[in-house]
Amino acid sequence: MPVKSLDELRKIREDQIKKVKLRETGESDDQTIEILVGMATCGIAAGSREVLNELITQISTKGIEHIKVVQVGCMGYCHSEPTVQVNMPGHEPTIYGNVDRNFVGEILDKHIQNGEILDDHVLIKTYHSAL
Amino acid sequence: MTTQRTHIMVCGGTGCVSAESLQIVELFKEKLSGVGYADEVAVIKTGCFGFCGQGPIVKIHPDNVFYVKVTLDDVEEIVNEHIIKGRTVGRLLYKEPETQKPLPKHDEMSFYKKQYRIALRNCGLINPEDINEYIAFGGYEALGKAVTEYTPERVIDIVKASGLRGRGGGGFPTGLKWELTRKPVADQKYVICNADEGDPGAFMDRSILEGDPHSVLEAMAIAGYAIGASEGIIYIRAEYPLAIKRLETAIGQAKEYGLLGKQIFGSSFNFDISIKLGAGAFVCGEETALIHSVEGNRGEPTKKPPYPSIEGYNGKPTNVNNVETFANVPPILIKGAEWFSSIGTEKSKGTKVFALAGKVNNVGLVEVPMGTTLREIIYDIGGGIIGGRAFKAVQTGGPSGGVITVADLDTPIDYESLKSIGSMMGSGGMIVMDEDDCMVNIAKFYLEFTQDESCGKCTPCRLGTKRMYEILDRITQGEGTMADIDKLRTLGKSIKDSALCGLGQTAPNPVLSTLEYFYDEYLAHIKEKRCPAGSCKALAKYKVIEEKCIGCTACARVCPVNCISGAPKQKHVIDEAACIACGACFTACKFQAILRP
Amino acid sequence: MANIFSLENADQKLKALDAFILEQDAKEDALISILHKAQELFGYLPSELQLYVARKLNIPASKVYGVVSFYSYFSQEKRGKYTVNICMGTACFVKGVEKVMHAFSEQLDIKSGNTTPDGLFTLKDVRCIGACGLAPVVMINDKVFGHVTENDVSRIIDDYKNMEGSEG
Numbered sequence: 001m002p003v004k005s006l007d008e009l010r011k012i013r014e015d016q017i018k019k020v021k022l023r024e025t026g027e028s029d030d031q032t033i034e035i036l037v038g039m040a041t042c043g044i045a046a047g048s049r050e051v052l053n054e055l056i057t058q059i060s061t062k063g064i065e066h067i068k069v070v071q072v073g074c075m076g077y078c079h080s081e082p083t084v085q086v087n088m089p090g091h092e093p094t095i096y097g098n099v100d101r102n103f104v105g106e107i108l109d110k111h112i113q114n115g116e117i118l119d120d121h122v123l124i125k126t127y128h129s130a131l
Numbered sequence: 132m133t134t135q136r137t138h139i140m141v142c143g144g145t146g147c148v149s150a151e152s153l154q155i156v157e158l159f160k161e162k163l164s165g166v167g168y169a170d171e172v173a174v175i176k177t178g179c180f181g182f183c184g185q186g187p188i189v190k191i192h193p194d195n196v197f198y199v200k201v202t203l204d205d206v207e208e209i210v211n212e213h214i215i216k217g218r219t220v221g222r223l224l225y226k227e228p229e230t231q232k233p234l235p236k237h238d239e240m241s242f243y244k245k246q247y248r249i250a251l252r253n254c255g256l257i258n259p260e261d262i263n264e265y266i267a268f269g270g271y272e273a274l275g276k277a278v279t280e281y282t283p284e285r286v287i288d289i290v291k292a293s294g295l296r297g298r299g300g301g302g303f304p305t306g307l308k309w310e311l312t313r314k315p316v317a318d319q320k321y322v323i324c325n326a327d328e329g330d331p332g333a334f335m336d337r338s339i340l341e342g343d344p345h346s347v348l349e350a351m352a353i354a355g356y357a358i359g360a361s362e363g364i365i366y367i368r369a370e371y372p373l374a375i376k377r378l379e380t381a382i383g384q385a386k387e388y389g390l391l392g393k394q395i396f397g398s399s400f401n402f403d404i405s406i407k408l409g410a411g412a413f414v415c416g417e418e419t420a421l422i423h424s425v426e427g428n429r430g431e432p433t434k435k436p437p438y439p440s441i442e443g444y445n446g447k448p449t450n451v452n453n454v455e456t457f458a459n460v461p462p463i464l465i466k467g468a469e470w471f472s473s474i475g476t477e478k479s480k481g482t483k484v485f486a487l488a489g490k491v492n493n494v495g496l497v498e499v500p501m502g503t504t505l506r507e508i509i510y511d512i513g514g515g516i517i518g519g520r521a522f523k524a525v526q527t528g529g530p531s532g533g534v535i536t537v538a539d540l541d542t543p544i545d546y547e548s549l550k551s552i553g554s555m556m557g558s559g560g561m562i563v564m565d566e567d568d569c570m571v572n573i574a575k576f577y578l579e580f581t582q583d584e585s586c587g588k589c590t591p592c593r594l595g596t597k598r599m600y601e602i603l604d605r606i607t608q609g610e611g612t613m614a615d616i617d618k619l620r621t622l623g624k625s626i627k628d629s630a631l632c633g634l635g636q637t638a639p640n641p642v643l644s645t646l647e648y649f650y651d652e653y654l655a656h657i658k659e660k661r662c663p664a665g666s667c668k669a670l671a672k673y674k675v676i677e678e679k680c681i682g683c684t685a686c687a688r689v690c691p692v693n694c695i696s697g698a699p700k701q702k703h704v705i706d707e708a709a710c711i712a713c714g715a716c717f718t719a720c721k722f723q724a725i726l727r728p
Numbered sequence: 729m730a731n732i733f734s735l736e737n738a739d740q741k742l743k744a745l746d747a748f749i750l751e752q753d754a755k756e757d758a759l760i761s762i763l764h765k766a767q768e769l770f771g772y773l774p775s776e777l778q779l780y781v782a783r784k785l786n787i788p789a790s791k792v793y794g795v796v797s798f799y800s801y802f803s804q805e806k807r808g809k810y811t812v813n814i815c816m817g818t819a820c821f822v823k824g825v826e827k828v829m830h831a832f833s834e835q836l837d838i839k840s841g842n843t844t845p846d847g848l849f850t851l852k853d854v855r856c857i858g859a860c861g862l863a864p865v866v867m868i869n870d871k872v873f874g875h876v877t878e879n880d881v882s883r884i885i886d887d888y889k890n891m892e893g894s895e896g
Binding site for chain 3: 328329330331332333334337369370371372407408409410411412413424425426427428429430431445486488489490494495526529560562563564568573576577580586
């Protein structure tokens, strides 16, 4: 479906922005939680692929709903790879560093299901952190 | 084998053992099994952390928390607070001597506070394999605007007014480059993206391509529209398989959406992008060499003029920009030239991405406005030097740049200021070095690199860098003479003046700049046959300082070649002939009784 | 030495290479891409393979050799099953990768650029692979090992040797 005009592009954007505005504003129409996993070369070398797979496996075995796992590029925190960002509707995002497979369960059980932030792994908790 | 979520590392070095660290290990095990955590948490006795003055040391992985002066009484609290509740026991953290502030494991605040992300705006935010997410964050709007609302001249004017300059190293004004390529009349023109990131220690282009490939595609199409080209080529290192894969995916999606291909946004503008792989040659980062490589030849540079804007790929006008430069283009068209030019310094606008690496706590990719000081980057963002050691120098510009010393830490960095202090912006590698790094050795490292990567076409570079390398090697072996210093200077200057391309012209920079700022180190190597940083193996000799040695035998026990003799409680002696200068005794001694060369 | 074309599956590989060359319209400016493909298929680019490519593209063998020898990514020697790439980027250098290189060289008993007699390991120094956050970095085939110290070397080598033992 080729985009033939700027208006058509903007229409796509309108549709898509609903899916990603959680990342900018903490709002989500359908209350979906997002987990972003940094999947650049550094992250993958440090084990982010295992983390991603573990997230997907545990989400399905634990039967958690309204949750989406998204692979993203380098977040810049090379010193703490693998990095994982949790975006919960209505909350500021949380970025965890040095995440391993064992920690995935904690993120899901404590943070996602109980809203408990795991301070020791937190790198940063704010919006527009780069600004 | 079961995997444990946490490892408690207890120092089993001599100093700590004497302060009952072995009992601490046992007590940890006991307490952990008492709360049922024995299988989840491993208690490990480790070698010396080299921090004996603060022993016993307990380090918790993967949290990277470092507790000092731990006693048997503290064990229960660490288990209850840290292991069970996940809270750091603040009072046991190491406090910085000067400030008495507990040293935090990660500086939660500063890493991002001073940053401003333009080129990296989407990295880590969007799924790079989903074009919809790129569009959701405003992607392809700039291209749409350009081809439907702006004339090519207008696009060039905006880029010119923004003050954007080439981020690959040279800092040539991007808008001007586009204009120069637009002018000549030709049946075909090309846009090339230089993704042959060869500077050792720089990885920003890779991160952009892996994290936000569409921004580069969009900008290439905009450049194509501006200069009148319908074909784009991305020249990328074969060593970046993931970036290549993500680019291929992105190109496929953009074509599907008609954002690449024929009649983009219903206009008469056509643009396609293909990928060409490099094959491991640093010199191919130079425009003319790159173009020869794209043509399937040896990547040897040719004389300029003719510039690629007149005679480039296949003899046609060609515009070459690097990845980071392109990534800046879409936001400029959306937010306007004034917005971009309001960021940065007088002559260097916008931001620069640096790959901060080396002896710095927070190794990472940082994007800061031009004019930020090195101190802000290294200390506020980078969290300072690893292990609290002393900062010695930072190398920018990779093998083409030079060292910057503590005196210039507060210089606002931009293209001009870096040049004036003998370095250059380069692609943005920033390697931080501490007191353990020998500057002569670093210069040798870079010269080894350039003489290896020299394409061999022109004599000054092919032979000159080799001779310079040999002289440096001689100096690090302790066989240098004072005449060598003059030779280095003369050679360096003549290579700068006479080499054909940028690689050769800048190759002597690491030597000339270390000669200027660390002349003493060269002298120490030559006159005293001594390496002040203790890193040149051939010159390293360790000695026991008799007054300080109490005969604890720690050094003798760690010595891998058994060249340290002495009975317990007696002064020890190092047999210099047998010493391999590994430095193990220096690390092991907690009384500073080993003199490092 | 056995001719590369007499090896197992050589026919299939050559067919794949021919198809790729056709896809590129046998154009001279696709030479580097074609050599990448050839190396991917055969593992290295011995002279008979260079000659084959030259004839297919109808260009002098000297040009192919010139290109192959210019770029460090191309290898004219057979490589071991596992290529141990030691990153020689600056970040790794200041973090002490030289010691790691030395340990590999000593324990495999080969110099950089060479292959062990059993054909298992090739030791190579490579330019920055851009994983500076993990420095010092060693890449064995596609797997990246970060924060490697000289003490890790024997374990890494043993792991690969054991893997080999259990496969055989």
